[in-house]
Amino acid sequence: MATEVEHAxxxxxxxxxxxxxxxxxxxxxxxxxxxxxxxxxxxxLISVILAFFLGGMFALLIRxxxxxxxxxxxxxxxxxxxxxxHGAIMVFLFIIPSIPAAMxxxxxxxxxxxxxxxxxxxxxMSFYIYVIGAIFCLFSIVSGAVDTGWTFYTPYSxxxxxxxxxxxxxxxxxxxxxxxxxxxxIVTIHKLRAPGMHWRRLPLxxxxxxxxxxxxxxxxxxxxxxxxxxxxEKVLGLGIFDASLGGDPVLxxxxxxxxxxxxxxxxxxxxxxxxxxxxxxxxxxAVFGYFAIAMSSLGLALLGFLVWGHHxxxxxxxxxxxxxxxxxxxxxAIPSGVKVFNWTATLYKGSIWLTTPMLYALSFLVLxxxxxxxxxxxxxxxxDIHLHDTYFVVAHFHYVMMGGTVMGFxxxxxxxxxxxxxxxxxxxxxxxxxxxxxxxxxxxFIAQFIMGSRGMPRRYYDYVPEFRPYHAFSxxxxxxxxxxxxxxxxxxxxxxxxxxxxxxxxWGSAGFEWNTSSxxxxxxxxxxxxxxxxxxxxxxxxxxxxxxxxPEDFKKTES
Amino acid sequence: MSSxxxxxxxxxxxxxxxxxxxxxxxxxxxxxxxxPAHQFDSAKLGMWIFIATEILMFGGLFVAYGLFRGQETxxxxxxxxRLDKIMGAVNTVVLLxxxxxxxxxxxxxxxxxRKGTTRWLIVxxxxxCIFLVVKFFEYQHKFHDGLLPGHYFTAHLAEHxxxxxxxxxxxxxxxxLYFMMTGLHGVHVLIGMGVLSWALKRNLDGKISSRYFTPIxxxxxxxxxxxxxxxxxxxxxxxxx
Numbered sequence: 001m002a003t004e005v006e007h008a009x010x011x012x013x014x015x016x017x018x019x020x021x022x023x024x025x026x027x028x029x030x031x032x033x034x035x036x037x038x039x040x041x042x043x044x045l046i047s048v049i050l051a052f053f054l055g056g057m058f059a060l061l062i063r064x065x066x067x068x069x070x071x072x073x074x075x076x077x078x079x080x081x082x083x084x085x086h087g088a089i090m091v092f093l094f095i096i097p098s099i100p101a102a103m104x105x106x107x108x109x110x111x112x113x114x115x116x117x118x119x120x121x122x123x124x125m126s127f128y129i130y131v132i133g134a135i136f137c138l139f140s141i142v143s144g145a146v147d148t149g150w151t152f153y154t155p156y157s158x159x160x161x162x163x164x165x166x167x168x169x170x171x172x173x174x175x176x177x178x179x180x181x182x183x184x185x186i187v188t189i190h191k192l193r194a195p196g197m198h199w200r201r202l203p204l205x206x207x208x209x210x211x212x213x214x215x216x217x218x219x220x221x222x223x224x225x226x227x228x229x230x231x232x233e234k235v236l237g238l239g240i241f242d243a244s245l246g247g248d249p250v251l252x253x254x255x256x257x258x259x260x261x262x263x264x265x266x267x268x269x270x271x272x273x274x275x276x277x278x279x280x281x282x283x284x285x286a287v288f289g290y291f292a293i294a295m296s297s298l299g300l301a302l303l304g305f306l307v308w309g310h311h312x313x314x315x316x317x318x319x320x321x322x323x324x325x326x327x328x329x330x331x332x333a334i335p336s337g338v339k340v341f342n343w344t345a346t347l348y349k350g351s352i353w354l355t356t357p358m359l360y361a362l363s364f365l366v367l368x369x370x371x372x373x374x375x376x377x378x379x380x381x382x383x384d385i386h387l388h389d390t391y392f393v394v395a396h397f398h399y400v401m402m403g404g405t406v407m408g409f410x411x412x413x414x415x416x417x418x419x420x421x422x423x424x425x426x427x428x429x430x431x432x433x434x435x436x437x438x439x440x441x442x443x444x445f446i447a448q449f450i451m452g453s454r455g456m457p458r459r460y461y462d463y464v465p466e467f468r469p470y471h472a473f474s475x476x477x478x479x480x481x482x483x484x485x486x487x488x489x490x491x492x493x494x495x496x497x498x499x500x501x502x503x504x505x506x507w508g509s510a511g512f513e514w515n516t517s518s519x520x521x522x523x524x525x526x527x528x529x530x531x532x533x534x535x536x537x538x539x540x541x542x543x544x545x546x547x548x549x550x551p552e553d554f555k556k557t558e559s
Numbered sequence: 560m561s562s563x564x565x566x567x568x569x570x571x572x573x574x575x576x577x578x579x580x581x582x583x584x585x586x587x588x589x590x591x592x593x594x595p596a597h598q599f600d601s602a603k604l605g606m607w608i609f610i611a612t613e614i615l616m617f618g619g620l621f622v623a624y625g626l627f628r629g630q631e632t633x634x635x636x637x638x639x640x641r642l643d644k645i646m647g648a649v650n651t652v653v654l655l656x657x658x659x660x661x662x663x664x665x666x667x668x669x670x671x672x673r674k675g676t677t678r679w680l681i682v683x684x685x686x687x688c689i690f691l692v693v694k695f696f697e698y699q700h701k702f703h704d705g706l707l708p709g710h711y712f713t714a715h716l717a718e719h720x721x722x723x724x725x726x727x728x729x730x731x732x733x734x735x736l737y738f739m740m741t742g743l744h745g746v747h748v749l750i751g752m753g754v755l756s757w758a759l760k761r762n763l764d765g766k767i768s769s770r771y772f773t774p775i776x777x778x779x780x781x782x783x784x785x786x787x788x789x790x791x792x793x794x795x796x797x798x799x800x
Contacts, residue, residue, distance in 0.1 A: 017590075114591060115590060115591035116589075116590075116591040117591075118591075118601045118605065119601075119602075119605060120589070120591070122605075179609075179612050183605055183608045183609060183612070184605075186604075186608055187601050187604050187605045187608065190601075190604060191597065191600060191601040191604065192591065192592075192601075217608055217611060217612050218611065218612070218615055219615075220612070221612045221613065221615040221616035221618075221619075222615055222616070222618065222619050224616055225616050225617070225618075225619035225620060225743075226619060228739075228743075229619075229623075229739065232708075232709075232739065233709075236708050236709040236710060236711065236735075237708075237709030237710040237711075238708050238709045238735045238739070239708070239709055239731060239732055239735055240623055240627075240732070240735055240736070240739075245709070245729075245731070245732070246627075246631070246729040246731075246732050247627075247732065248626070251623065251626065255619055255622075258619075523590070
């Protein structure tokens with residue numbers, strides 16, 4: 001097509017495409033108006049870390065209040081708002097955009113050998129939609145907050161006098177950000193793979209992002225219409241979810257979980273995607289069962305749409321429906337198990353390098369397994385009747401969401417930190433922070449497993465004195481966890497200010513994103529790369545070559 | 560027109576537009592695409608995925624409709640008698656015709672007929688306006704008769720009797736769904752008009768040619784979705800109730 005060129009145009013807006021992306025364009029405006037996927041990824045990263053901090057503060061307040069029975073620091077009405085805000089912020093503002101929008105934006109196009117995502121303007125727009133949605137949520141917090149729980153169940157939400165409408169509008173808007181990011185990634189993965197990057201060579205991170213994007217595109221619109229109906233119910237008294245007007249409150253639960261169960265996989269599949277990369281890099285081995293792991297991500301995406309009813313075993317579904325949903329829920333264990341066993345097999349006879357990212361990946365493996373297996377308890381009908389709405393459920397999904405996704409997020413953050421910032425971080429200090437986080441996390445939630453199995457209901461403000469030791473232990477654990485996060489924040493700030501300059505490939509990874517400089521140049525690669533090998537072909541290079549660059553990468557020939 | 564096969568060719572590393580410092584791009588070709596065909600295919604795939612999203616969004620309303628119609632078949636039948644079938648049918652014809660004119664606009668842009676493209680886009684936009692005007696009169700009539708959702712429903716009162724019949728109070732559910740479904744569709748008509756107006760502006764600015772007609776193509780694609788949703792709404796609400 002070069003022959004059809006009409007006139008020379010500068011495609012880069014006056015920016016040198018070979019300049020380090022952090023220096024290409026100066027001033028705050030060059031960031032706010034950037035179309036560069038790397039800068040948008042960094043802006044997302046900062047946003048989700050702020051959201052995580054805010055949600056974490058609410059978590060600490062919940063634990064502090066529950067340190068003793070009765071009133072500790074706040075009243076019951078405030079407590080309802082605090083746990084709702086913890087959930088809503090962590091789910092909608094942190095965990096859903098965390099790995100896909102922040103890290104996915106940064107590394108996915110580089111892994112594919114592309115210069116950018118397919119629709120850079122749409123990408124920037126999705127970031128601003130996220131910001132607008134976040135503003136609505138913050139407005140809700142300062143204008144009375146929400147006390148319904150993050151699930152906005154009717155009739156709580158329709159009768160609550162708290163600021164439900166602005167929160168649901170905020171979540172509605174955030175949903176579009178999520179949809180547009182997913183759409184962008186699907187098209188990018190289909191259309192912007194470099195020459196030689198066929199589907200069997202896609203890094204597993206990309207496969208995970210692909211599965212996640214499919215869920216984002218297909219599930220999120222259902223949440224949008226549900227929240228639109230809920231807002232209309234509040235404003236017009238629509239009645240669709242109101243039994244006294246002829247509607248059906250359980251319909252809200254069906255609609256809500258038709259999104260929110262797949263959303264669980266929007267949260268966990270990216271975590272799995274990150275640790276798949278970490279296991280390969282730090283075991284110096286090709287991922288065992290590459291194709292099985294790739295397909296199990298798609299399997300989770302599919303099954304995610306078929307199991308929403310397991311949130312509603314006690315909501316008055318028919319017994320037949322609960323049986324079907326219970327059976328389908330058990331199927332989720334298959335792709336999850338495929339992943340866990342293949343990761344374990346990857347470690348076997350690998351030369352394991354225990355860096356902090358690898359410690360997070362191993363934490364993921366252990367904690368996700370606990371979280372996943374306790375999910376089977378809850379999917380079993382008779383057991384769920386006892387455990388429903390207890391702290392057992394809370395501990396289960398925190399083991400998956402925090403033990404899984406957050407561990408993956410932190411592992412990925414440290415793993416790609418040199419790629420993103422061009423700086424190394426203090427490895428021993430990072431290991432200390434990992435130890436605090438790992439121990440603190442388990443202390444918080446193992447106590448909750450035990451008291452949940454003994455009947456402590458979730459979301460309660462007060463409890464009988466028998467539960468006091470467990471609650472106290474859990475609260476002490478939350479302090480250990482908080483210390484771990486503050487040490488980690490210190491490590492990262494220190495790295496930004498005084499960190500040593502990173503070589504292009506500090507981990508000696510065979511991943512394609514390490515083939516470019518760290519931090520990458522504005523256009524990612526000086527020349528469009530030609531991919532001649534898989535992302536985990538550690539057997540094709542010596543240890544020095546891993547750090548200095550694969551010999552194959554210079555031949556540019558297809559074998 | 561391009562096809563899936565063009566993507567294979569477009570990955571060829573010797574194709575122009577690669578690397579940097581050439582500055583030799585066609586003005587509409589973004590720097591991360593290899594060829595115009597590659598860019599066009601990507602835009603079209605993106606729009607198809609967005610259409611899938613839109614269908615699932617309406618899907619929630621269709622499920623609610625199916626559920627409540629199953630529970631209250633008789634009431635839905637009574638309530639649907641109060642919709643104006645003639646106006647609904649007129650709007651259906653108008654929208655179907657507008658889909659044809661949108662497709663003709665795409666055709667004219669592909670063969671490089673700028674004036675023809677403009678003409679058909681304007682006809683499509685006029686059809687959209689007619690649709691909204693008819694919808695406005697329908698809504699106005701419903702407002703007048705108290706056929707409104709939720710708190711505002713008054714058609715069960717004697718003063719709103721229709722041929723001596725009043726609707727049961729729970730008929731407000733039908734109108735809740737009617738207004739949510741046609742209202743959301745109306746919003747999509749407005750969005751579609753925005754997209755088509757943007758495409759029209761690109762055409763008037765001379766940005767569209769037989770080598771670059773992506774805005775017309777994806778605008779028309781979106782417009783067909785707007786039409787498609789109505790094709791389902793019309794029989795479900797106006798004909799079978």
